Amino acid sequence: MATFELQTECVVEALFSDLLGEDQNDCRSLETDFGGPVQSAGEPPTTFDPVIIASRLRRMGDQCNMDFERNSSEALVEVLQGKMEKFGAAVDSLSRIWSDQNPGLIYEKAFLSISVKLVMYVAKKVPAMVHPNQLIQAINGNSQVRSYIEACGGWENLDN
Numbered sequence: 001m002a003t004f005e006l007q008t009e010c011v012v013e014a015l016f017s018d019l020l021g022e023d024q025n026d027c028r029s030l031e032t033d034f035g036g037p038v039q040s041a042g043e044p045p046t047t048f049d050p051v052i053i054a055s056r057l058r059r060m061g062d063q064c065n066m067d068f069e070r071n072s073s074e075a076l077v078e079v080l081q082g083k084m085e086k087f088g089a090a091v092d093s094l095s096r097i098w099s100d101q102n103p104g105l106i107y108e109k110a111f112l113s114i115s116v117k118l119v120m121y122v123a124k125k126v127p128a129m130v131h132p133n134q135l136i137q138a139i140n141g142n143s144q145v146r147s148y149i150e151a152c153g154g155w156e157n158l159d160n
Contacts, residue, residue: 004146007048007155008139012132014054015116019123047156056159060109061116066098068121073097079122084129088138091115108148112158115139 002010068076075090095111102110115138123130139145152158 002048004150004154005136005140007050009132009136010050011053011057011155012136012139014050015057015119015135016132018051018054018058019120020127048154049156053155053158057112057116058120060113060159061120064098064113064117066094066114066117068118071097076118079118080125082126082129084122084131084134087115087118087134088141091118091138092142094118106148108145109159111142111145112139 068080071094073090073093075086075093078086079090091111091114094114095107098114099105099107099110115135119130119135149155149158
């Protein structure tokens, strides 16, 4: 099985391919690329498909109703001014605010939803500023979100 980091990279690459309308097949063979057959005898079938998972993430992003232009988070203002190195901090700050305002929304889901929505928002405004690494680093660098995804049974069981 590929590491969480590699799976995150493939999911985010598939998301960007979807957002930018590019070919989405590069990571479909992730399991076979990292040693051995997709399914060993006696094991359940592998269900990791980054394209399907990216589609789930995009749906989560579509559920985010936050107005980025009206939010005064310092990190967000910097991101909207082109300082994408503040992306993770902006998403973290906005996620805490949004989950506090919506008692039924846990921080980790808010983080994933806002991170996708913010990437989509910035990509529409200034496509050259947005790169998959910003989202990959934000997810991989947040131990709380990583633990949540792993507790769900991995990316393949997220939002199932």
